[in-house]
Amino acid sequence: MFRQDDQLNHRSYYEATALRDAAKPALQGRITTDVCVVGGGLAGLSAALELAQRGYSVALLEARRIGWGASGRNGGQIIAGYACDNDVFEQALGAEGAQTAWQMSIEAIQLIRQRIDTYQIDCDFTPGHLTVSTRPKKTDALRAGFELLSQRYHYPHLTFIEPGQIRDWIDSPRYHAAIFDSQSGHLHPLKYTLGLAAAAEGHGVQLFEHSPVTHLQGGEPATISTSQGAVQARFVVLAGNVYLGKLAPSIESRIMPVGTYIIATEPLTPAQADTLIKDRVAVCDNNFVLDYFRTTRDHRMLFGGRVSYSTLTPANLPEVMRGNMLQTFPQLHDTPVAYCWGGFVDISMNRAPDFGRLTPNIYYLQGFSGHGLAVAGLAGRLATEAIAGQAERFDLMARIRHRPFPGGKLLRTPALVLGMWYYGLRDRL
């Protein structure tokens, strides 16, 4: 666990506005199941739900509370594609494999919408997403991306917003052009995550909270131990984001914990909120260190960005974040900030998801690189397919090679800071 991680979640708008049930019991004693899932975020819950739907008995162990990690804290932006560009998939998987990966990212969005409908999850879903550029050079990149997705990937849901039209969409002087995607959108991620947990429970999944897994013994069955109990399971799914540590050291070195932060203002009037962003869609820019923002169902501006590569919370965080927001929306200068929080994303070297097996029956899902709200749901589905003997799609993603961050545990943070500093500088030039 990283220093200050609990404080980071403490003042979250989501925790303040979602209704949590009483805590689930901690694991006590020994139980036996078909599958043990480690991690109660979207990846783990999605796997648990899909497995239970297929008739597997499932126990899910969460160290803290369901949705305590990134899944309950994120920007709520459901975005097609992945954190990396499609050429990472083209190089690793060939043209056809890259097309399949892209289609799976669209399936990931549809999966969220289906689950909201099927399980009646009340989570403020709002359709529509804008990717915006801050400068003409970034608009060239945006346009190239638009053409690639529309033509080579046959994705029909995009509209290019030209520089002359951007102010019709966002009441900000900061942006130059945009791509609008009608299929992507946004939601309240903690409400969605808790809804998924309820759905999984409804299908018979045993959920255990306050049950950190301390030891994993491979074999068939595998033994997954906590301080007060153990699960014997034919299969294990590790979905612990940046928190697995010593439990899986061979994969831990392939991801970096990177902090990202969000503020939410006091509520605006509905009319004010309507004028800021047309149709209340979600927005993120195409800079390397990006800003992402949207308004909430209760008319607040929720503004995210700023990153930390040291796992320490930046000083004066609410003020710094407010400064970022005011650069975009100076008209909010009198609107107080009500919440400020953050969390860690699991960045992989190439920003592509990192799925695979530690042993034939121990699966892992990581490396969402800040773009996992939808993709983590897909990851759970792919792991389920693989456990059920249909491993083609899981194995396609597992073919992407991932390297450890250079410098080992001690030096990888400074190396990453240097790299990020360089890309951050390029964003500003």
Ligand SMILES: Cc1cc2nc3c(=O)[nH]c(=O)nc-3n(C[C@H](O)[C@H](O)[C@H](O)COP(=O)(O)OP(=O)(O)OC[C@H]3O[C@@H](n4cnc5c(N)ncnc54)[C@H](O)[C@@H]3O)c2cc1C
């Ligand atoms: C501030 C922020 C903003 C973001 N914004 C967006 C966005 O707008 N759109 C987007 O697509 N993505 C976004 N992301 C990324 C997205 O939230 C994640 O990729 C996704 O939620 C990852 O889900 P997960 O299940 O892998 O991890 P998590 O939700 O972090 O869940 C992992 C869980 O595993 C548990 N765990 C770990 N180790 C153990 C153990 N040993 N025993 C038991 N339990 C354990 C943890 O306690 C944790 O609850 C954002 C992330 C952050 C932090």
